[in-house]
Amino acid sequence: MSKVNELKEKGNKALNEDHFDEAIAAYTEAIALDGNNHVLYSNRSAAYAKAGKFELALADAEKTIELNPTWPKGYSRKGSAHAGLNNFPEAFEAYSEGLKHDPQNAMLLQGRQEIQTALINYMTRNMSTPMDIDPPKPKEEQKPKEPPKPAEPKLEDMSEEERKKYLAKKEKDTGNGYYKKKDFENALKYYHKALEIDPxxxxxxxxxxxxxxxxxxxxxxxxxxxxxxxxxxxxxxxxxxxxxxxxxxxxxxxxxxxxxxxxxxxxxxxxxxxxxxxxxxxxxxxxxxxxxxxxxYIDPAKAEEEKELGNELFKKGDYSNAIKHYTEAISRNPDDPKLYSNRAACYTKLAAFDLGLKDCEMCIKLDSKFIKGYIRKGKILQGMQQATKASAAYQKALEIDPSNAEAVEGYRSCSMAFHNNPQEVWKNAMADPEVQQILKDPAMRLILDQMQNEPNAVKEHLKNPAIADKIMKLLESGIIQIH
CATH class of the missing domain: 1.25.40.10 (Tetratricopeptide repeat domain)
Known part of the structure; x- marks a missing residue:
């Protein structure tokens, strides 16, 4: 599980246990690692709302919507935050906007219904005095009167069933008060009393x-x-x-x-x-x-057995069945990069280059120093007629072992392809949207002109990480060369 998922789970657990500050801290740390994850902002919005920090909840809800405008929960979070701030018209609008994306969403429908009720009550309470009546001026010494408390219902006026429900509810409400204070022993006592009255x-x-x-x-x-x-x-x-x-x-x-x-x-x-x-x-x-x-299911010993069976079939040229054994070996030991590399070799033999490339990427992800992964990647990319990317893969292998014969030969063959057919190199490079975007950038074009006229200027430009990344992309594509 990635660090981001671990932090999200930690936040979810804290939120479920009403530890709001702990939940907020976990989500914030996760957001620092993955700032484009709309779910993290949504979860933190919920935590802020439960903690009564509705302004912050609203900001996170709006960020959620910005990152994923079609996700209904973002609008639900926004509506909830506005409701907490008593912004009832805005809350109603947020729920309504969410329902445009998911008309049957239960949370949004319920939220809008509750806001409609609250909005009606709010408007009723704040309805102004008719214009043709002069409101009485309150005396300065008068204090506003407390609203009268509703009279307690009389037990003698109730039926036996009503009396039972009323008394049970009173015990439950007392228990709820203790529950909110986390005085669970007393909460239990009153809940059991309620149950005795109305089982x-x-x-x-x-x-x-x-x-x-x-x-x-x-x-x-x-x-x-x-x-x-x-x-x-x-x-x-x-x-x-x-x-x-x-x-x-x-x-x-x-x-x-x-x-x-x-x-x-x-x-x-x-x-x-x-x-x-x-x-x-x-x-x-x-x-x-x-x-x-x-x-x-993981069992490294059985994985080794399956790998050996795959190796025997590979030597016999039975690549399809070799893949089955390598796949089983991966299921038994998914963290062994050699297994992905072996399966990639089978895919290469069968010209299933896209699947082979995925396996190469996986074994490199598991072990960035696994030289065979880069070499297999280079060979697959050559098979896909992507000499520039293949050359970059061989370069990575040579950084690990400059004397590796396969990497040296692969890099040499790619270099010859560049030299013998520069038009093909340009054509392949221009098929890459990222290369196109770099070359369309007026600032980058000025930098490239300067580098051509002043070769030493490249050192200064490489100090800027953003520019350095773009220059390295052009180098890898074969568009430019630095001598």
Missing amino acids: TDITFYNNIAAVYFEQKNYDECIKQCEKGIEVGRENRADFKLIAKALSRIGNSYRKLEDYKQAKIYYEKAMSEHRTPEIKTLLSEVEAKIKEVERRA
């Missing part, structure tokens, strides 16, 4: 399960969710509450690193109520399962 409400089981999850007692969390689902189905609970319990079971199994069970429960939750959050969790746990299975 038919799935919400109380869900709340108890949430406490156990926070306490990392995942087995008990699962038991409570299962009881809640059973009670919920018996009493025709809202499918969203059933989905919430199923998702929490999935989260518990994920914490227990039982990813297959987590996948089962996320899929069950999706069947009850599809949300982007559960879909994301399902995708992440599926990736975990694949990674676990990949790692479990």
